[in-house]
Amino acid sequence: MRGYSATDHVMMARALRLAERGAWTTRPNPMVGCVLAHGDEVVGEGWHVRPGGPHAEIIAIEAAGERARGATAYVSLEPCAHTGRTGPCADALVAAGVARVVAAMRDPFPQVDGSGFDRLRAAGIEIVHGLMETQAQALNRGYVSRLVRGRPWLRVKLAMSLDGHTAMESGESKWISGEAARMDVMRWRARSGALLTGSGTVMADDPQLTVRLDGPAEFSPPLRVVLDPGLATVARGRVREGEAPTLYVHAANAKPPRDFASERVAVPADGNALDLAAVLRVLADRGINEVQVEAGATLAGAFLRAGLVDEVLLYVAPVLLGTQARPLFSGLQIQDMTQRMAMRLEESVSVGGDLRLRLYPVCEVAADAGAAAFAGAAGQEA
Structure with a gap:
C-alpha cells in the first residue's frame, strides 16, 4: 500500500473539485483537474474546459510559470502522451521540470493507457497513482463505461x-x-x-x-x-x-x-x-x-x-x-x-x-x- 501524505490527499481532492467544473462542457472528453504545488503551497492549477482547448496540466503549468520547476503535479487522470487536437501533457510536464506526479488513475484510452506514466518515468519524474481512485472513477464513470464496456x-x-x-x-x-x-x-x-x-x-x-x-x-x-x-x-x-x-x-x-x-x-x-x-x-x-x-x-x-x-x-x-x-x-x-x-x-x-x-x-x-x-x-x- 503506497503511503500518501495529508498534503497529497488535500491536493488531490482539490484537483478533483477542479475537474468537476468541466462537467457540462468537456464531453466527449473526461473531466480533468490539475494542481501544481510545493508542499502545501499551490503555485498553479487548472481544469479541462472543452474539447480542443488546453488540458488541465497545460493551464496549471502556465499559471505556475517558473515555479512549476521542482513542483508536484496532482492530476485526476493520467497525463496524455499523444498528439490530438493538443500536444502531449506528459511532455509539457517534463519540459516544465516537475519533480513528481501523483495521479488518481490510469487512462484506458488506447493511445494513452500507461504510456503517459512511462514517458514521465523515462524523464526521471517520480510517478505514483491510485490516490482517491474511486472518486476519480465515479467522476468520469461515463467516459470509463464508453471505453471499457463500449x-x-x-x-x-x-x-x-x-x-x-x-x-x-x-x-x-x-x-x-x-x-x-x-x-x-x-x-x-x-x-x-x-x-x-x-x-x-x-x-x-x-x-x-x-x-x-x-x-x-x-x-x-x-x-x-x-x-x-x-x-x-x-x-x-x-x-x-x-x-x-x-x-x-x-x-x-x-x-x-x-x-x-x-x-x-x-x-x-x-x-x-x-x-x-x-x-x-x-x-x-x-x-x-x-x-x-x-x-x-x-x-x-x-x-x-x-x-x-x-x-x-x-x-x-x-x-x-x-x-x-x-x-x-x-x-x-x-x-x-x-x-x-x-x-x-x-x-x-x-x-x-x-x-x-x-x-x-x-x-x-x-x-x-x-x-x-x-x-x-x-x-x-x-
Whole structure:
C-alpha cells in the first residue's frame, strides 16, 4: 500500500473539485483537474474546459510559470502522451521540470493507457497513482463505461409519488415533483451527452428534452434521442425544435417521409422492440459518455430487464396518486420475492419539498456490467 501524505490527499481532492467544473462542457472528453504545488503551497492549477482547448496540466503549468520547476503535479487522470487536437501533457510536464506526479488513475484510452506514466518515468519524474481512485472513477464513470464496456453510462430519471406511481391512469403526469426538483433535473441533463425517450412519450407528453437553466450557464446541448421503431412521430413534437440536435433510432424496415430532414439510424429490432444494447453502441460510437433516459414505464422497464441501467435518478414527491396510477417500471414480471431486483442507495438528498434518490441496480446482470465498467481506470481523450 503506497503511503500518501495529508498534503497529497488535500491536493488531490482539490484537483478533483477542479475537474468537476468541466462537467457540462468537456464531453466527449473526461473531466480533468490539475494542481501544481510545493508542499502545501499551490503555485498553479487548472481544469479541462472543452474539447480542443488546453488540458488541465497545460493551464496549471502556465499559471505556475517558473515555479512549476521542482513542483508536484496532482492530476485526476493520467497525463496524455499523444498528439490530438493538443500536444502531449506528459511532455509539457517534463519540459516544465516537475519533480513528481501523483495521479488518481490510469487512462484506458488506447493511445494513452500507461504510456503517459512511462514517458514521465523515462524523464526521471517520480510517478505514483491510485490516490482517491474511486472518486476519480465515479467522476468520469461515463467516459470509463464508453471505453471499457463500449457503451455509455445509462441513467434513468423518474419522478414518483409516495405510493410508487409516476402518472395517472390517463397518462397525466405534470407535475408530480416540485419546481426545485425540475430545475435539479436540468442540471443532470446538462452533464448528459444524450437525453433519450421513446415515441410513446413524444406522443403523450410532447417533451422538449432541452436544458433550461436560470441565468447564464455554459454547456453543450445534449443530443436528443427518440426511439421510434416505425418513425411514427417524425412529423410532430417539440423534440425537433430548437438548436439541440435530434437523432431518431428506428427499425430497418421503417420508411421515413420524403421530406424527413432529421438525422436517423437503424438498429436491429424484434417487431416493435428495438435492440437496446445496439442503441447504446450507436451512441458510444458517437462519443456519448452518459445517457439520461426520460421515458415512461415501458421503456424504463425494458432497459432494466436488459441489464442496461446503471443508475436510477428518482425524485419522490410527498403526494399520493392511488392504486390505478401507473408504475415506475412495467414488464418486469416479478412473481415472488426471490425474483426481486435489489437497488443500492448511493445518495439521498432533499430537493425543495421532494426527495432525490440515486440508486444503483445490483441485480446480477447489472452488477456484472457495472463491475466491468470500473475494472480499468479513466483518462483523457484529446
